[in-house]
Amino acid sequence: MMREWWAKVRQAWSRRRNLADLRDEIEAHLEFAREDNEARGMTSEQARREAARQVGNKTLLEENAREAWVFPRLESLWQDLRYAARGFRKSPAFTVSTIVTLALGIGVNTAIFSVVYAVLLRPLPYPASERLVWLGESTGKAAGISVTWLNFEHWRAENRSFEDLAAYHTGDFTLTGRGDAVLTHAGLVTSAFFKLTGSRPLFGKLFSTEDERFGAAPVVVVGYEFWAHNLGANPNILGTTLDLNGTAYQVVGVLAPGPKFLNRPFDLCLPLGPHEDRLDRGRHGSTRVLGLLKPGVTLAAARADLDQIMRRLDVSDPSTEKGHDAYGEYLIETRTGEIRPTLMLLMGAVLLVLLLACANVSNLLLARSTERVREFAIRSAIGAGRARLARQLFSETLLLTFAGGAVGVAVAAVCLRVLQHTAPSDIPRLSEVSLDVTVLAFACAVTLLAGLIAGMAPVNSASNLDLTRALKEGAPGAGSGRRREALGRLLVAGEVGVTVVLAFAAGLLVRSLLIAQTAYPGFDADHVLALELQLPPGAYTNGDAAERFYFNLKEKLRREPGVEAVGSVNCPPSAGDCGDWWYSVPGRAVPSREDVPLTLTNIADADYFRTMHIPLKAGRDFSDADRAGAAPVAIVNDTLARRWWHSPGEAIGQEIKLGGPYNKGPLLQIIAVAGDVSQLGLDTIPEPEMYSPFSQNRSGAMVVMMRTAGEPESLARAVRRDVASLDRNIPIQSLKPFRSWLAAPLARRRFSTLLLGVFAALAFVLAGVGIYGVLNYWVRARQREIAVRLALGAQSSRVLAWAGSHIGRLLASGMIAGLAASWAVSRWLSSLVFQVSPRSPSMLLLALAAVIFIAALAAAMPFWRAVHTDVVGNLHDF
Amino acid sequence: MGRMSTVDDPRESLEFLQGTLEVLILRSLQIAPNHAYGISQFIRQQSENEFVVDNGSLYPALQRLLQREWISGEWKMSPNGRRARYYKLSALGRKQLAKSQSEWRRFVQAMSRILEPQQ
Structure with missing residues (x-):
């Protein structure tokens, strides 16, 4: 009910006064009751007591009435959050490590996703861009070769699948007569090209089909950037001529600034039309065709349509070109096809990093909730339901993850800046990458997901709390200790597996890069x-x-x-x-x-x-x-x-x-x-x-x-x-x-290798921290047991072997999983490696060795602690 | 919502049906503005001690009615010189009461047709 809801919101500001009113009212109530009782013949003492009994528990009465003022669920969430924040302030080491871990995971995910979104997913900035296709011809051997002019004319006139077709190719023209000679990058385009790419004139006009006619006066439309930077943004440019390769072209228009069609924008646009050497059906240049599919027409149907035209031409104009087909792909795929595997690999890698981060946070939360077993036991003993406890744990996790998410977005902003400065310039649309609404929504979703994943294990183990045992034993590790350990082990084995995969992939790419960089180019490139x-x-x-x-x-x-x-x-x-x-x-x-x-x-x-x-x-x-x-x-x-x-x-x-x-x-x-x-x-x-x-x-x-x-x-x-x-x-x-x-051609490889290397390094650190955490807990929980063993004369080496076999089993299961996953992943890597088998056994071994090394580093401290257990102190504690 | 208590009455307690306490409050205010204690006394007397309003239900119900703007509250002096908060039926509340009364009538008829069918 809207009115009631609104009243609650308004009352939020006047609660203190409302409460005072309520108290006065209850006092008055008490007085009325007492007077009535006296009137019925009770003594004043009797009347007072009877009135108090009738009114009941004043505090509870207040509580009940106040409930009408508030949103109980929301307030209890708020309460949980405040309680959680207090707890976090008391354990800053836990809080900071959790938030940093999450921020790293969420940050790199957001940064890479923003690139994936801008480069691969965001629609091209043209009207109806999802229907724009790129067309060429194909032979049995080569797909997407140029379209001859004659074929284009037939396609344009006879097709039934496209709203419009435009032919274009690029050419370099030298502009002379205006200071130093300038080499310009021109697009030779048919007039429909402007329509399909949504180009508008800033002033003047664009070409019409008249300008495409053979023998028409040469005209040029100037691109905005070129006009602004090379032609002095001259507003009176219309009607003047530009000398391009020795021919005078009259300027008829200037394009408004707008989306760039290709990575390298056209400085100038010249009309493309029939030309004497374009009238041979077999004469290929570099012309490609842009088409706008009619709504509802599939690319395959359109290609079949064009193929039919080609078959008719094969009959009417038999030439050397017999058997060519039409080739087409969606423009967005043309633009990004090459970079796609690299970006998908990186996205996969950062998702794995996020999983690692979640596993670590989950472990941290588990350790914390184990230490709080007593607290939970007490709360549940005085009547907190399991759902209520679970809700509280979840609100704590949410608070943490959203803090991590917020820091993560900041991390992403920094990463993005670094990315844009280090990435090779030939990645299309990279300059357009930004942390926009979609990306932030993604960050939010990832954060929520991370919170749910990380929060699952602790909540699960807390709601299976054995109350009596927890209250009786009370020591850290009691109660849900075994269960918590099993979960922790599972998480760490998973982490080891994920790290093996990342190390393997990064190793393959680094090896490829090294081979490529030191490859003999076939000549002496120095000096x-x-x-x-x-x-x-x-x-x-x-x-x-x-x-x-x-x-x-x-x-x-x-x-x-x-x-x-x-x-x-x-x-x-x-x-x-x-x-x-x-x-x-x-x-x-x-x-x-x-x-x-x-x-x-x-x-x-x-x-x-x-x-x-x-x-x-x-x-x-x-x-x-x-x-x-x-x-x-x-x-x-x-x-x-x-x-x-x-x-x-x-x-x-x-x-x-x-x-x-x-x-x-x-x-x-x-x-x-x-x-x-x-x-x-x-x-x-x-x-x-x-x-x-x-x-x-x-x-x-x-x-x-x-x-x-x-x-x-x-x-x-x-x-x-x-x-x-x-x-x-x-x-x-x-x-x-x-x-x-x-x-230059290695820039992209170097870039993706560097990134994957960074992610693998991140994975190593996370996995190391995870192993350390689990092992450390394992040793602490067995401190007394170790003390007893040592007291009974066990050698340190025996204790080490015991702990070692524990971590060894863990590593082995993780590595086996990692090997299997690497084997599966290698299929996707084959397009990215060079002169290394994507299933290179030596790379697999290297990845395993690296993981073992990290595990050894992480285990050193807990092992040292195990061997140096304070025997006397621990035995005294019994 | 509330529950009928059996403070003075040995018989089994009757439970208020969902939302009926609100209607009873509105009805009691139809006669004249009254304070919380007065309202509870009115309901008890009118029902011949069948309904004893629990204060734990009365106060939240009053708060809800205030929020819906069906009643309004005002601090005034009672006839015996005590300061008390008097509740008054608003135009909106009057309309709501009329609606509830007709609904109640239909409800009772329907119930009795089922529970005490006349052969």
């Missing part, structure tokens, strides 16, 4: 300075100009003191996959369409292999004779050569056909076999790779490598000067020692 350049296509449209520029630059660099050799490559080791293509070996069995092999493609100049110290296993280096017009040649890597020939020597003089049997492509003569390099990163297995000579395949985008006598950085200034002296308008993409190129 190399790498200069990354991308010549603006406007000024360097023909290959001759690019070749002349690089020739002159290398001549200049070679003359710098301290430079020993200069060579250049299009795609340096660890830069990843800059391009791959089908190939085949003429004379060998023709593979089916689905089985055409792929090779990475690369471009190197004549000095590259020598400069990098990449060994040539056979054959000769590129030379000046390998000119445009001369016979096309290639150097292949060891992996490719081994696939077809027994020894590198046999490969020399053989030919490979680029494009494979079904696509156009040149026939290349193999002139050398180079050693494998870590093209895709140090923690990868080499893939087949093929280099063509720069002189036959001139590119504007090259990384110039300089082998230096001293520290590579010392040359940076001279290098910049040399580049500028040749052409002011060339932006330097990067200039850094090559070691940092190698380290």
Whole structure:
């Protein structure tokens, strides 16, 4: 009843006055009764006594009436909490260790969950983002390759599954004519792209389908960041032109600040439309398609729909592309697919850490409740029900866990800050991570869960209290001692198991990282300075100009003191996959369409292999004779050569056909076999790779490598000067020692390994504390027994063996459980380890050894105490 | 709620039905404002000593009625010059009493139809 409830709330402020009124009223009542009694002829003494009897127990009367003013349940909770707080203040060591343990567990969980939520779970910031899909084409071998323009047009016109489709790809354009040349990152997009990503103009307009038409005047929409930082936030920018790769684009609009589509936002958006070289159905570029599914249409149905269109095209336009299907995945999965296993592993790890924290707190509470057995016995003897006692224990636990939770959120905030500063920048959306409402709700839920888990054991053991025994014996350990010990042992065995799993997983990752970091990259990476350049296509449209520029630059660099050799490559080791293509070996069995092999493609100049110290296993280096017009040649890597020939020597003089049997492509003569390099990163297995000579395949985008006598950085200034002296308008993409190129792809591995290592360390500490606690209790409870044994002449070693066998049994059962769990977990680890078996027995042994070591450390103190038991003192106490 | 005590009466005690004490209080105040002792005397006399109100039930019931704003309390002088808290029926309480009376009537009729059917 609302009115009554509200009155209670209001009365909370005027209880003192209400109580005074009530007392006065009862006094008056007494007087009335006495007067009546006198009127009935009693003596005044008789009347007073009779009145008092009629009124009854005044205090109880007050109590009863007061109950109407309050919320009895709430008040008793409040009472419990106050009582608990008093108890906690009296045992600060217990309180602090409990709260710190919980705060660690809850803190790391909250921090990692906030990352998982922001990166994996939170919907993308686009309208109807749950229906956005990413589309590509797939062949038998490769899924998600680019969509050709013609296919896209047919998809767009003929599909029945999408509300809209937008094509996009990225391109780098050099902006000139506004001070120093700037390399911009542009998105070439169809007009629907803006709609699908919810982009709006800050001012001006976005493209229309008119702007996509072939031959339309070139226009550009400027991204907000680029407009603000590079174009001086010029409000009069509309109508002016930007010179991009030598073409003047008219600015028609500026985008409002908004969600970024990709990790790296577009500086500019240019219209994407049909183009003469896009009218070949087999001509792949890097175009991908974004689609908005109609409500209720599944991705599978949409793919089937697009596949049907592809089948029709196969018939009407039979080309080399026959048999391609549509490929699609939800955008959110595309964005986060790669990081998912890592984050799930970390989340799993912190949950285990939380379990450990709960087990420890549970143990602490158990120990405490055992010491309070007398208190509970007395309370239950004077009438507290079991439910009432359980409720009190739970309120105590809740108070503790919520204190732990509050500190935990603070811990999480600190962890998060550290995470954001140490995490590699390629984790999508990491900058968006924050302790928002969802995360705090999670923290609350975790805290509650922790409280329930940790509170279960003590409540359970307290409500099974044997009253008589507890009151009689009264010593710590009496009453529920045995039971409490069994529970404690179970908890510690569980802790040991969990720690084995974490140590095993962390060990695997650390081992992988060490292997990767010290892996030989296939060349000498020290004392190399790498200069990354991308010549603006406007000024360097023909290959001759690019070749002349690089020739002159290398001549200049070679003359710098301290430079020993200069060579250049299009795609340096660890830069990843800059391009791959089908190939085949003429004379060998023709593979089916689905089985055409792929090779990475690369471009190197004549000095590259020598400069990098990449060994040539056979054959000769590129030379000046390998000119445009001369016979096309290639150097292949060891992996490719081994696939077809027994020894590198046999490969020399053989030919490979680029494009494979079904696509156009040149026939290349193999002139050398180079050693494998870590093209895709140090923690990868080499893939087949093929280099063509720069002189036959001139590119504007090259990384110039300089082998230096001293520290590579010392040359940076001279290098910049040399580049500028040749052409002011060339932006330097990067200039850094090559070691940092190698380290970059390992950043993520290093990050996840570090985190898992920290969590494993945390687990060790928690398990150590847990073992210490249980063993310490075990020894204390047997102090007298030990004293008797010692008094009867037992050697210290016998006592040690006794205690040791106790802890040994405990460890053994925990470790067996841990081994089984590790075995089960290893399946999920296989995608994260490198060159270590995810079921590596030596790693398992190492994890066990580490746990035994921690257990030994934790046991040292209780053992020492056991051996040094005060025999006389204990025997006197009998 | 309350229980009828058998202080002066040797017969078995009758228990107040849930909520009936409140109705009896309201009814006693319908006649004139009264203090707690007066209310308990009124109920006892009117019921011819069948109901003896336990003070342990009376005071909480009064508090509940105050909270529901069915009655209000005011400190006044009694005719014999004693300061006492007088309770008065509010408009809301009057309405509630009328409702309870008709409900009671239906309840009694239904009960007696079952317990003492007229053949």
